Structure formats: structure tokens, C-alpha cells
Amino acid sequence: MSQEQLKIPQATAKRLPLYYRFLKNLSVSGKQRVSSAELAEAVKVDSATIRRDFSYFGALGKKGYGYNVNYLLSFFAKTLSQDETTPVALIGVGNLGTAFLHYNFTKNNNTMIQLAFDVDPNKIGTEIADVPIYHINDIKKELATREIDVAILTVPVGAAQPIADDLAEAGIKGILNFTPARLTVPPHIRVHHIDLAVELQSLVYFMKQYPVEQQ
Ligand code: ATP
Incomplete structure (x- = not known):
């Protein structure tokens, strides 16, 4: 830019x-x-x-x-760098992570999940929607060979911080954090936090407390 x-x-x-x-x-x-x-x-x-x-x-x-x-x-x-595709790594191929792999981000913007990581031996070595899944222990090795700046985090809350530390070491510059964990990262890394449960709860609260005017 x-x-x-x-x-x-x-x-x-x-x-x-x-x-x-x-x-x-x-x-x-x-x-x-x-x-x-x-x-x-x-x-x-x-x-x-x-x-x-x-x-x-x-x-x-x-x-x-x-x-x-x-x-x-x-x-x-x-x-928005739409003239180039931004490659993304996804960590945690659970229900939410799998949905992201199937969801084709390129429909509306040019970001593409290029590889994924997990600990589950049943998932490692497989592909979902053409995205290969690697062992989390190989994260630094795999990211070192690619130019990936962005990671999506869909792991259980307890796993989030150590993975964020590894991502920082691997040179990631932006994390989209879907876990409830408040991550501590070096100042050059931008973290955007999306807690779906909190968002839903907040919607329900606002619907009750501040009903929108009927048309
Ligand atoms: P599932 O039904 O597959 O368990 P889920 O979204 O309910 O999905 P979670 O417990 O939130 O499951 O875990 C999400 C994914 O993160 C799982 O695939 C799990 O194997 C993976 N995972 C757990 N710990 C780690 C870790 N330390 N590093 C990478 N992936 C992990």
C-alpha cells in the first residue's frame, strides 16, 4: 500500500x-x-x-x-490488494475450521487458505477442499517455505496462546482469532478477534434492550 x-x-x-x-x-x-x-x-x-x-x-x-x-x-x-491473492494459513481443522476450508473466500475477496494445521492424526496428511493439513509441530517449518502473513485461529482456547507464539516466530503479521483467548503478541502483529458466541449473545441482548423500530 x-x-x-x-x-x-x-x-x-x-x-x-x-x-x-x-x-x-x-x-x-x-x-x-x-x-x-x-x-x-x-x-x-x-x-x-x-x-x-x-x-x-x-x-x-x-x-x-x-x-x-x-x-x-x-x-x-x-x-484492498484485490489485484493479488493473499494466502492464509488456518490453524485448527475442527467444525469451524473445516467450514472455513469449504467456504470459498475468493468469491468476495482475494484471500485464499493455502494450508492448514492440526494435532489430530486422522486429519494430518489429508486434504479438505484441496487444502493440505499438516501437523502443528511443523508449523514453523512449513511457514518458513511460504510467504504467508495471515493466519486464522480456530483451535480450542487453551491451545491459542502457544500457537500465537509460534505464529509470531514464523513471521505471521496478522491473526484472525476465533477463539475466546485474549492473545499476547508482539506489537507488530495485528490481531482481530471474532468471538461468535459473544457476538450472538450481544445481538440477543441488543434485540431485547434496543428493539429496532418497526417499519
Ligand atoms: P471437532 O468436532 O473436530 O472436535 P471443534 O471445533 O468442536 O471440532 P475444538 O475442540 O474446538 O473442536 O478443536 C478445533 C480443532 O483444533 C480440532 O480439529 C483439534 O484437533 C484442533 N486442535 C486442538 N489442539 C490443537 C493444537 N494444539 N494445535 C493445532 N490444532 C489443535
């Missing part, structure tokens, strides 16, 4: 994949321009925020015309 692109605020950057997915669908359906109001309705972000976000991308909507879909798409593709 260039220095210029790095100036995009983090809150804006987080919305990029959302915009990208919607615009890609528009482009596939042959639409060449889109208004901020249409975008706002589709991605559920208010149109003032969209206009501010898009001004960071150098995309200035014209009154009565809207935004040029292809210009935005090529900008997002570059910024």
Missing part, C-alpha cells in the same frame, strides 16, 4: 470491504454510476459518512450523477 492510501482513517478503511462488495455486484449487473443515497440504503451507512469516506478516495460525486462505479472499484481493488 502506498503512503497516500495509508492516510485513510481506520474507521473508513473498515467500511472498504463493504463498499467493495456492493459496488462489485453493481458492476456485474452493468450499472455504471451510483448515488450516495443508493449506497447508503444498500450498505446501511449514512450518506454523509459515505461522501466523506469517498472524498478520501479522491472520488468526488457529481450532483445528479453520483459516483462512477468502475473508478471506485479499481480504487478499492488496489487498496
Whole structure:
């Protein structure tokens, strides 16, 4: 990413994949321009925020015309590194891990799980959805021969920290942590934490406490 692109605020950057997915669908359906109001309705972000976000991308909507879909798409593709595939390692081929191996991430973005690790002898040496599964003890060896910066962690909570330590040693720079463990990693490693149970619980809580207005 260039220095210029790095100036995009983090809150804006987080919305990029959302915009990208919607615009890609528009482009596939042959639409060449889109208004901020249409975008706002589709991605559920208010149109003032969209206009501010898009001004960071150098995309200035014209009154009565809207935004040029292809210009935005090529900008997002570059910024989100969609022009290259990001290889990913998955650790823990349980129920959730297996689902990720079957899920084709490349449908919506260019990330691809290239290899997986586990401790279960029944899984090691096999492939799921063409992804080979290696023994966790070989993680540093296997990662050393590949240029992989990103790992998805779907192991039991107790296994998470030692594996994060190995991932750090192996040169991984980003971890998508699906375990409830709060990981301690060196400052150059970015960890995004997704606890599905907490998210679900929070949804139920918010539904009860802050019911959305009926249409
Ligand atoms: P399953 O039904 O296969 O047990 P699960 O998602 O309920 O799936 P978990 O106990 O969460 O099972 O474990 C997820 C996966 O992580 C399993 O495949 C397990 O073998 C693997 N695993 C457990 N410990 C480690 C470890 N130290 N390193 C790598 N993988 C591990």
C-alpha cells in the first residue's frame, strides 16, 4: 500500500470491504454510476459518512450523477490488494475450521487458505477442499517455505496462546482469532478477534434492550 492510501482513517478503511462488495455486484449487473443515497440504503451507512469516506478516495460525486462505479472499484481493488491473492494459513481443522476450508473466500475477496494445521492424526496428511493439513509441530517449518502473513485461529482456547507464539516466530503479521483467548503478541502483529458466541449473545441482548423500530 502506498503512503497516500495509508492516510485513510481506520474507521473508513473498515467500511472498504463493504463498499467493495456492493459496488462489485453493481458492476456485474452493468450499472455504471451510483448515488450516495443508493449506497447508503444498500450498505446501511449514512450518506454523509459515505461522501466523506469517498472524498478520501479522491472520488468526488457529481450532483445528479453520483459516483462512477468502475473508478471506485479499481480504487478499492488496489487498496484492498484485490489485484493479488493473499494466502492464509488456518490453524485448527475442527467444525469451524473445516467450514472455513469449504467456504470459498475468493468469491468476495482475494484471500485464499493455502494450508492448514492440526494435532489430530486422522486429519494430518489429508486434504479438505484441496487444502493440505499438516501437523502443528511443523508449523514453523512449513511457514518458513511460504510467504504467508495471515493466519486464522480456530483451535480450542487453551491451545491459542502457544500457537500465537509460534505464529509470531514464523513471521505471521496478522491473526484472525476465533477463539475466546485474549492473545499476547508482539506489537507488530495485528490481531482481530471474532468471538461468535459473544457476538450472538450481544445481538440477543441488543434485540431485547434496543428493539429496532418497526417499519
Ligand atoms: P471437532 O468436532 O473436530 O472436535 P471443534 O471445533 O468442536 O471440532 P475444538 O475442540 O474446538 O473442536 O478443536 C478445533 C480443532 O483444533 C480440532 O480439529 C483439534 O484437533 C484442533 N486442535 C486442538 N489442539 C490443537 C493444537 N494444539 N494445535 C493445532 N490444532 C489443535
